[in-house]
Amino acid sequence: MSILHITCSPRGRHSESYRLSQRILDRLIAAAGDSKPEIVEIDATALPHVDQDYAAALSASADPADDILARGALRQSAQLIQALQDATHIVIATPMHNFTVPSSLKVWIDHVVRVRSTFRITPEGKTGNLPDRPVYVAISSGGEFSSGAARQPDFLTPYLKHVLGTVGLQTVTFFSVEGTARGEDALQAARRRADADIAAHPSLAGQAHAW
Numbered sequence: 001m002s003i004l005h006i007t008c009s010p011r012g013r014h015s016e017s018y019r020l021s022q023r024i025l026d027r028l029i030a031a032a033g034d035s036k037p038e039i040v041e042i043d044a045t046a047l048p049h050v051d052q053d054y055a056a057a058l059s060a061s062a063d064p065a066d067d068i069l070a071r072g073a074l075r076q077s078a079q080l081i082q083a084l085q086d087a088t089h090i091v092i093a094t095p096m097h098n099f100t101v102p103s104s105l106k107v108w109i110d111h112v113v114r115v116r117s118t119f120r121i122t123p124e125g126k127t128g129n130l131p132d133r134p135v136y137v138a139i140s141s142g143g144e145f146s147s148g149a150a151r152q153p154d155f156l157t158p159y160l161k162h163v164l165g166t167v168g169l170q171t172v173t174f175f176s177v178e179g180t181a182r183g184e185d186a187l188q189a190a191r192r193r194a195d196a197d198i199a200a201h202p203s204l205a206g207q208a209h210a211w
């Protein structure tokens with residue numbers, strides 16, 4: 001098992017989404033038994049935006065020369081795609097920002113959703129080139145977005161499901177701690193609900209590590 005852990009909060013390891021993603025990792029580690037999984041963590045907040053060469057390459061009908069591919073965002077993109085290809089499981093820790101993914105996660109998406117690499121254009125539209133693997137998304141939000149109590153639209157989960165599906169990642173599961181701005185009691189209750197959802201998920205069943 002090799003887990004790619006993408007972290008997207010400006011609050012880093014102190015963030016609620018990071019905490020929730022650790023619960024998912026605990027389950028995956030426990031499910032792996034004696035074979036300790038490799039965990040590759042990528043801090044999406046440290047990724048630079050795509051650059052001019054990258055934009056030109058993705059708008060052209062063929063890839064540029066090797067020297068251009070080997071520099072800047074094209075090189076960064078190749079490394080991020082390799083990490084995605086190497087993973088057996090993907091865990092994304094993300095806050096909701098302005099009803100959708102934060103800009104850090106969008107930057108990672110822009111680097112890995114790449115024509116002639118992770119997807120191809122067909123008469124039916126964009127078709128993914130990556131083999132499917134489980135993707136778990138740990139979301140934290142200040143208000144609710146998924147329940148009857150929601151007073152805001154959710155452009156995060158449908159967008160992420162669509163864009164990951166574009167590269168072939170169809171098996172996407174969302175967990176969320178919602179209402180983090182509603183005080184300590186609400187936060188604790190939301191954490192308990194999310195932990196229970198994780199524990200109940202069929203592919204995450206098994207003992208969590210006790211640390």
Ligand SMILES: Cc1cc2nc3c(=O)[nH]c(=O)nc-3n(C[C@H](O)[C@H](O)[C@H](O)COP(=O)(O)O)c2cc1C
Pocket residue numbers: 009010011014015016017018094095096097098099100140141142143144152180181
């Ligand atoms: C720039 C920004 C935009 C935000 N937009 C939303 C939003 O649209 N909906 C929401 O429920 N919370 C929003 N929040 C609140 C965060 O989602 C919330 O604080 C979350 O718990 C942060 O998770 P983290 O600790 O993983 O970063 C926003 C926060 C920031 C910083």
